[in-house]
Amino acid sequence: MAARIYQRPKNAMQSGKARTDEWVLEFEQSEARKADPLMGWTGSGDTQVQVQLTFPTKDAAKVYAGKYGIVARVHATPPKSLKLQAYADNFR
Template identity: 65%
Template sequence: MTARIYQIQKNALQSGKALTHKWVLEYAPAEAKKADPLTGWAGSGDTKQQLKLSFSSQDAAVAYAEREKIAYTVIATPPKTLKIQAYADNFR
């Protein structure tokens, strides 16, 4: 079972940078979800998919994964790009 380690990104509807410094370890899905015939809800028997562990740094998350012998992949945080635009540019 493999895990992904990544840093939380800022939501598009969020103006502040709260909780964006945390790193998350979550397991990759081991099996595909299937629809329940009675309710129609999607689900699977994979319970590790429900776990989401948060850490203060990338090193702490990697150290945990190595200590527990979990195969992991670190997903790098993409660089932030700002689109500088003046209010007058909306009317061009």
């Protein structure tokens, strides 16, 4: 089983930062998706893709993955940059 560990990004549609400090362990897809012949929906028999585990720290997620033999890749969190600009800068 392969998984990825990442920190949840801030929602672009809202100004709040709820749940951005927790780390997520998410399983990767192990089999290809296929179209259902009757309805045309895509799906697969892999139910691990639906599982998302949250942890307070990156180290806790790594320990869990190591304990259960899950090969996990850690995706680094991009640095947060704040662009301060005044309304008057639009008219320079």
